[in-house]
């Protein structure tokens with residue numbers, strides 16, 4: 369049976385020192401962040417996902433954004449090499465976790481850089497954002513890792529936001545959603561729907577019509593509900609202050625046989 373597991377990683381004591389690139393730094397309430405992270409995990413579990421906690425990496429402020437450390441395709445876990453040097457020590461615990469879950473493990477190597485937030489999978493099409501964190505060698509290495517397994521890798525420029533998935537994600541029917549001012553080239557996607565808020569572009573597919581979406585995107589949630597989707601709202605304000613979004617707090621593992 370295909371699994372429904374999701375990797376998550378508890379926020380560490382240095383969370384407030386996390387990187388900010390495209391937004392102004394704001395103070396982070398660590399206690400509230402922990403409550404929001406617990407509620408996020410609960411929302412996954414309530415929709416049938418077994419959460420697997422990766423060992424904390426307390427020296428790494430951004431470790432909670434576990435999505436950036438690994439890209440899954442079929443049973444292969446491609447361990448990322450962040451474009452931000454301060455994030456490179458995050459991968460050790462993730463490598464261990466995916467190996468324990470039975471994944472085949474592969475790596476992005478120097479000179480390649482890649483953050484998992486730059487990778488959007490829609491079926492067997494893998495869009496890779498070439499931006500501040502992912503370089504051309506990183507894109508090539510994703511091609512080399514996954515095209516032999518049946519994927520088609522499409523490179524997409526990203527200049528206005530941190531990661532490709534800060535600009536766009538996809539609905540269960542494959543429609544790509546994005547907030548136009550933050551998307552470099554909407555025309556690269558075969559089916560594109562504009563949403564009214566930046567954070568409304570971020571959804572995690574929970575199964576069926578259920579979409580996890582941030583509380584900061586009420587108009588987008590309303591638009592998606594009106595189109596027959598079923599938004600599940602979580603407040604992640606403390607992570608948004610660090611340029612995080614709903615996608616970056618987990619990695620779903622759907623194609624493992626355990």
Ligand SMILES: NC(=O)NCCC[C@H](N)C(=O)O
Pocket residue numbers: 386387388389430433435436452455484485486530531533534610611612613615616
């Ligand atoms: N995939 C994501 O959206 N990750 C968010 C990472 C935020 C973190 N403060 C960073 O700049 O790396």
